[in-house]
Amino acid sequence: MSEASFFVILLAAVFTNNILLANFLGMCSFLACSRQIPTALGLGAAVVFVMFTTTLINYGIYHGILVEGAPLCPANLEFLSFIVFIAVIAGFVQFVEMFVERFSPRLYYSLGIFLPLITVNCAILGVALFMVIRQYSFMQSAGFGLGAGLGWALAILLIAGLRTRMGYSRVPAPFQGVAIIMIVTGVMAMAFMGFAGMVSIQ
Amino acid sequence: MQNRPVAAMADGLFNGLGYAVILVAIALFREMLGSGQILGHVVLPVIDKGGWYEPNQLMILAPGAFITLGLLIALINVLRGVGRQKEAKA
Numbered sequence: 001m002s003e004a005s006f007f008v009i010l011l012a013a014v015f016t017n018n019i020l021l022a023n024f025l026g027m028c029s030f031l032a033c034s035r036q037i038p039t040a041l042g043l044g045a046a047v048v049f050v051m052f053t054t055t056l057i058n059y060g061i062y063h064g065i066l067v068e069g070a071p072l073c074p075a076n077l078e079f080l081s082f083i084v085f086i087a088v089i090a091g092f093v094q095f096v097e098m099f100v101e102r103f104s105p106r107l108y109y110s111l112g113i114f115l116p117l118i119t120v121n122c123a124i125l126g127v128a129l130f131m132v133i134r135q136y137s138f139m140q141s142a143g144f145g146l147g148a149g150l151g152w153a154l155a156i157l158l159i160a161g162l163r164t165r166m167g168y169s170r171v172p173a174p175f176q177g178v179a180i181i182m183i184v185t186g187v188m189a190m191a192f193m194g195f196a197g198m199v200s201i202q
Numbered sequence: 203m204q205n206r207p208v209a210a211m212a213d214g215l216f217n218g219l220g221y222a223v224i225l226v227a228i229a230l231f232r233e234m235l236g237s238g239q240i241l242g243h244v245v246l247p248v249i250d251k252g253g254w255y256e257p258n259q260l261m262i263l264a265p266g267a268f269i270t271l272g273l274l275i276a277l278i279n280v281l282r283g284v285g286r287q288k289e290a291k292a
Contacts, residue, residue: 174279
């Protein structure tokens with residue numbers, strides 16, 4: 001168990017261990033919803049919210065009920081952790097979907113199927129599983145959940161800005177679409193590797 | 203109606219196979235450029251062991267994966283003839 005503080009883990013999750021650029025998690029909605037900055041911003045905000053809250057709830061459920069010798073249920077229920085994590089995430093995404101539909105119908109229609117697809121966004125389940133594997137404490141989990149969400153939102157926002165600009169540049173025909181986005185993402189991942197050594201988590 | 207489950211099974215099977223082919227292609231490329239080996243067999247002798255190839259550490263790290271996948275998509279687009287018709291029209 002590492003002793004890193006809330007802010008160290010937050011910074012590391014945003015910059016050095018970015019969930020998208022270093023761990024490849026959450027690629028599908030990243031590619032599909034990065035055409036325009038407002039869409040990217042909306043999805044980024046939804047992911048930050050879902051990731052932060054579900055990480056905290058999953059931490060409570062995991063250490064309060066599932067783990068062996070937990071206060072609420074001493075039996076070892078760790079084998080249920082996937083299904084419980086996913087159920088919590090699905091419940092929260094349902095809430096976010098209803099909220100967005102009510103308060104921002106335009107964003108709701110521009111996100112389309114990718115808003116409910118946050119449910120199975122590998123980045124969000126990935127954060128919950130990393131939290132378990134790395135044995136984070138409550139504050140560390142909070143920092144990691146918030147940082148990973150912010151890091152993902154930062155990555156999709158940057159790529160959305162670049163894609164808006166790329167509309168004015170002449171990309172060779174075979175590279176148009178996803179191919180050039182993958183290469184630009186690779187260059188961005190390289191740029192983020194420049195932060196390595198600032199802080200590190202395993 | 204009789205064929206639908208079979209067709210669906212074939213669809214699933216070949217989608218999975220296609221995924222596996224792409225995965226293996228990218229892994230071969232990255233392993234060869236990243237460590238000079240394919241499945242543990244030396245193809246490009248590295249400098250550290252008396253060869254001539256300087257292994258490209260980037261290929262082992264995350265950016266190498268993104269760039270390899272981008273190049274592979276572009277290659278597939280070339281093979282599918284994307285952009286060829288546009289040039290003919292212009």
